[in-house]
Amino acid sequence: MIFYFAYHKLTVESIGIFIWCFLILIKAIHNAQVANISLYSSLTFDSEWMMIAVIPFILLYNGKRGKKSLLTKYFFYIVYPAHLWILMMLKYCLLG
Structure with missing residues (x-):
């Protein structure tokens, strides 16, 4: 609202x-x-x-609007899942 x-x-x-x-x-x-x-x-x-x-x-x-390029179009489709995967791996490595 x-x-x-x-x-x-x-x-x-x-x-x-x-x-x-x-x-x-x-x-x-x-x-x-x-x-x-x-x-x-x-x-x-x-x-x-x-x-x-x-x-x-x-x-x-x-x-x-920001720049329109192939990189900006698909950037978060790669970065967001990758950062979640990295955080999950860090959790399992550090906490077991």
């Missing part, structure tokens, strides 16, 4: 995302206290509050 009401208003979108993430963070902290679990566990399980990390990318967006 934030993106719908703030269409083409990057500052308003960013403020809306910040407020939403702050509310989710407060909820996660409260849930950790009520459930008597560690704050680390609560923040890693309820990780939606980390959406705040997209704000710089939203503010850097200039409204134009």
